Amino acid sequence: MKQYPRNPYGYKVCYQEKGSSVYIRYFLTYTYKDAVTVKQGYIRYPPSERDTDRKLDDPRWFIFPVTRKEVLRGIWRECPF
Numbered sequence: 001m002k003q004y005p006r007n008p009y010g011y012k013v014c015y016q017e018k019g020s021s022v023y024i025r026y027f028l029t030y031t032y033k034d035a036v037t038v039k040q041g042y043i044r045y046p047p048s049e050r051d052t053d054r055k056l057d058d059p060r061w062f063i064f065p066v067t068r069k070e071v072l073r074g075i076w077r078e079c080p081f
Contacts, residue, residue, distance in 0.1 A: 009066040010076070011035040013042065018058035026050075028066070028075065035063045 013027040013035055026042070029035050039061045048055055066075060 007032070007065040009068060009071050012064050012066055012075075013038050014062050014064055015042070015056065015059040016062065017056060018060075023062065023064075028078075032063070039063055 010028060010030045011032055012025050014023040014025050016023050027038050042061055046056055046059060
């Protein structure tokens with residue numbers, strides 16, 4: 001996994017369900033270390049989908065850096081969960 005050691009904007013933990021090409025953001029954090037910890041917890045104990053509370057179909061978890069464009073659009077004004 002590629003690290004992004006000096007991203008000043010934070011990191012987002014996203015998942016992709018089996019058979020889907022869409023990444024869905026699930027959690028925001030300021031540090032890479034926290035993002036790795038959250039990702040490991042989600043792999044051990046898979047959460048359900050937020051909107052419909054259904055079980056996720058074989059999710060794959062990813063860590064992406066938050067971009068400057070996302071910050072300007074207000075990503076940190078939203079709920080981080």
